[in-house]
Amino acid sequence: MNRLAEGGRLGLALRLLAVSLSLVLALSPSVSAAAPDPIRLGEISSLTGKEAAFGQQAHRGILMAVDEVNARGGVLGRPLVLLAEDNQSKPGDSATIAKKLVSRDKVVALISSATSSQCLEMAPIAQAAKIPFVSTTATAAEVTEKRDYIFRSCFIDPFQGAVLAKFAVGTLKAKRIALVTSVSTSYSVGLSKVFRERLASLGGEIAIDQKYSEGDKDFRAQLTAIKAAKPDAIAVTGFYTEAALLCKQARDLGLTQPIFGGDGWEAPELIEIGGKAVEGTYYVSHYSSESTAPEVRTFVEKYRTRFNGETPDSNAPLAYDAALITIEAIARAGTTEGPKLRDALAATKNFPGVTGRTTIDSQRNASKSAVMLTVKNGKVGYVETIDP
Amino acid sequence: MSEFLQQLINGLSLGAIYALIALGYTMVYGVLRFINFAHSDVFMVGSFIGYYLGKHIPENTVWGGIVILLGAMLGCALLGMLIERLAYRPLRGAATLNVLITAIGVSLLLEYSGQVFFGATPRTFPAVFPSANFNFGNLVISTNQIIVIAVAALLMVGLQLIVYRTKIGTAMRAVSLNPKAAQLVGVNNDVVISFTFGLGSALAGAGGILYALNYPSIDPLMGVMPGLKAFVAAVLGGIGNIPGAALGGLLLGTVETFVNGSQWSTYKDAIAFAILIIILLFRPAGLLGKFTVEKV
Numbered sequence: 001m002n003r004l005a006e007g008g009r010l011g012l013a014l015r016l017l018a019v020s021l022s023l024v025l026a027l028s029p030s031v032s033a034a035a036p037d038p039i040r041l042g043e044i045s046s047l048t049g050k051e052a053a054f055g056q057q058a059h060r061g062i063l064m065a066v067d068e069v070n071a072r073g074g075v076l077g078r079p080l081v082l083l084a085e086d087n088q089s090k091p092g093d094s095a096t097i098a099k100k101l102v103s104r105d106k107v108v109a110l111i112s113s114a115t116s117s118q119c120l121e122m123a124p125i126a127q128a129a130k131i132p133f134v135s136t137t138a139t140a141a142e143v144t145e146k147r148d149y150i151f152r153s154c155f156i157d158p159f160q161g162a163v164l165a166k167f168a169v170g171t172l173k174a175k176r177i178a179l180v181t182s183v184s185t186s187y188s189v190g191l192s193k194v195f196r197e198r199l200a201s202l203g204g205e206i207a208i209d210q211k212y213s214e215g216d217k218d219f220r221a222q223l224t225a226i227k228a229a230k231p232d233a234i235a236v237t238g239f240y241t242e243a244a245l246l247c248k249q250a251r252d253l254g255l256t257q258p259i260f261g262g263d264g265w266e267a268p269e270l271i272e273i274g275g276k277a278v279e280g281t282y283y284v285s286h287y288s289s290e291s292t293a294p295e296v297r298t299f300v301e302k303y304r305t306r307f308n309g310e311t312p313d314s315n316a317p318l319a320y321d322a323a324l325i326t327i328e329a330i331a332r333a334g335t336t337e338g339p340k341l342r343d344a345l346a347a348t349k350n351f352p353g354v355t356g357r358t359t360i361d362s363q364r365n366a367s368k369s370a371v372m373l374t375v376k377n378g379k380v381g382y383v384e385t386i387d388p
Numbered sequence: 389m390s391e392f393l394q395q396l397i398n399g400l401s402l403g404a405i406y407a408l409i410a411l412g413y414t415m416v417y418g419v420l421r422f423i424n425f426a427h428s429d430v431f432m433v434g435s436f437i438g439y440y441l442g443k444h445i446p447e448n449t450v451w452g453g454i455v456i457l458l459g460a461m462l463g464c465a466l467l468g469m470l471i472e473r474l475a476y477r478p479l480r481g482a483a484t485l486n487v488l489i490t491a492i493g494v495s496l497l498l499e500y501s502g503q504v505f506f507g508a509t510p511r512t513f514p515a516v517f518p519s520a521n522f523n524f525g526n527l528v529i530s531t532n533q534i535i536v537i538a539v540a541a542l543l544m545v546g547l548q549l550i551v552y553r554t555k556i557g558t559a560m561r562a563v564s565l566n567p568k569a570a571q572l573v574g575v576n577n578d579v580v581i582s583f584t585f586g587l588g589s590a591l592a593g594a595g596g597i598l599y600a601l602n603y604p605s606i607d608p609l610m611g612v613m614p615g616l617k618a619f620v621a622a623v624l625g626g627i628g629n630i631p632g633a634a635l636g637g638l639l640l641g642t643v644e645t646f647v648n649g650s651q652w653s654t655y656k657d658a659i660a661f662a663i664l665i666i667i668l669l670f671r672p673a674g675l676l677g678k679f680t681v682e683k684v
Binding site: 048049050052053088089183209210211212213215217218220221222224225227228241244245248252253254269272273275 | 390391394395398399402503507508509510512515521523528530602603604605607613644645646647648649650651653654
């Protein structure tokens with residue numbers, strides 16, 4: 001009996017071993033199959049073309065955010081994969097790419113550093129697919145209007161226009177302003193509209209209204225008309241390439257008035273193309289790299305180490321914040337399902353980003369303060385912070 | 389009044405560049421009876437040659453500027469002749485439509501190879517010539533505007549001399565008049581056509597440099613709009629007619645500038661093209677062109 005019992009115990013042990021072995025063998029393939037599926041994030045940026053300066057910086061910002069989260073072990077125990085696509089700064093391409101990312105690549109959220117016009121192309125596609133879409137720099141008010149899956153991590157043009165009007169009347173002491181609008185972008189048209197209204201309410205007036213289209217290179221005709229109107233200052237609400245050429249031609253024609261613009265001016269190319277002509281011009285921005293806030297210092301430091309000592313303008317931190325806000329929302333939602341992720345994004349409160357504390361309001365816009373920057377000795381300097 | 393004169397100066401310097409490009413369209417049309425759509429992209433290549441040369445030649449010197457101008461003209465002349473040899477010559481004698489479509493193909497090839505080789509990001513063109521501004525009362529003229537108008541005028545006079553005072557110019561006119569008859573009297577058509585492409589492309593190269601001097605942001609698609617305007621200028625002046633192309637360019641540049649300075653600036657291209665339509669309604673062959681009946 002004893003031996004039998006012993007043999008039985010041995011047999012049991014052997015059987016247990018065999019079972020556990022077979023279990024391990026049976027489980028091992030399914031273990032690797034259950035290795036966490038990556039979460040796919042889609043990015044659409046202008047990596048080449050006219051607005052490439054925006055897209056390149058923004059892409060780096062998003063990349064930094066994704067790599068940092070992956071280094072911490074990802075989110076929901078799954079790694080993040082960034083699928084970045086280029087819209088070549090062309091109208092029409094963004095919509096095609098958004099469709100591809102949503103239907104073929106099955107991304108859980110879209111992040112885009114494209115301009116307002118381009119974001120307006122993508123917004124209906126994201127909305128229809130119930131995929132949250134976070135824009136990093138599209139400041140035109142209409143981008144998030146009427147579509148509850150569209151968010152942004154930057155301030156909006158009505159606020160920016162008010163900042164510009166306040167700056168013109170308060171800081172520059174300018175009453176009569178010449179306004180130059182790029183009529184082919186929703187960004188510039190919207191900004192000019194708000195600026196005109198706010199300027200009137202602050203007691204200023206538009207001395208002369210001039211227009212141009214994207215891609216124009218000759219502004220001498222408009223500037224000659226502006227010269228004859230003798231304004232106190234010139235507001236240019238378009239993007240950096242045209243703004244730089246315009247400043248150059250304005251100085252050539254002997255216009256010495258201060259020139260200022262919106263956040264569309266922010267790019268190294270402004271100084272590269274404009275040279276001496278952009279000295280003493282002003283523009284609105286989302287953050288200043290000279291700020292002493294700890295979030296800004298760490299971010300600038302990390303950016304410089306990773307990208308050969310370059311100093312980021314506001315496109316990189318805005319995109320970095322947008323990516324982190326999205327990732328944080330995924331963590332809070334506990335899932336990557338569109339509707340739940342949307343609700344989590346909409347509930348974002350006081351997110352401590354590089355560009356300030358971000359709260360997503362009921363219109364899915366980020367509310368935070370703006371800074372005025374100026375070009376001095378070929379470098380960008382801080383002027384003042386203007387609150388909403 | 390001073391505003392009017394200032395706009396006139398602005399318009400003339402813009403028009404001079406259109407005129408230079410228009411000359412290339414008109415010369416090729418005059419000799420071969422087809423529109424070389426790749427011409428506007430040769431113009432783009434011209435400014436990129438200037439951009440790369442500018443990295444090795446000191447900025448703000450007169451001799452440096454001249455070297456860059458001549459370098460771009462030479463580079464574009466070679467490119468123009470190469471395009472003719474590879475793309476158009478094999479189609480000589482084929483239907484005009486085939487050559488036209490080939491021209492569009494070459495144009496797209498240059499634009500998109502440009503994006504591959506130069507990158508789609510706009511580049512900042514160096515200030516190759518020393519620049520200064522001259523004030524006459526309220527009028528301001530920059531050295532760049534003077535250089536544009538002077539170089540354009542010089543090249544146009546030079547072109548006129550080549551076409552009417554040299555042997556090769558006589559041969560060009562002979563081929564233009566009747567290619568078969570020209571061949572019968574001993575003109576080598578291939579050489580003449582190759583020369584025409586070289587000459588026209590050199591002018592486009594010069595136009596590219598002058599354009600980039602005034603608007604120092606260049607990219608591979610920069611030739612599209614000026615090319616279209618220059619084509620319109622050539623038609624406006626009477627396609628195939630050299631002084632006509634110059635006149636058309638200046639006219640278009642001036643009209644565009646005046647509309648741009650007015651409150652209708654949004655419609656500047658629409659107005660410029662409407663004027664083209666009106667002129668063509670009254671003078672179907674263009675301002676200086678002669679209307680000829682095509683014999684079947």
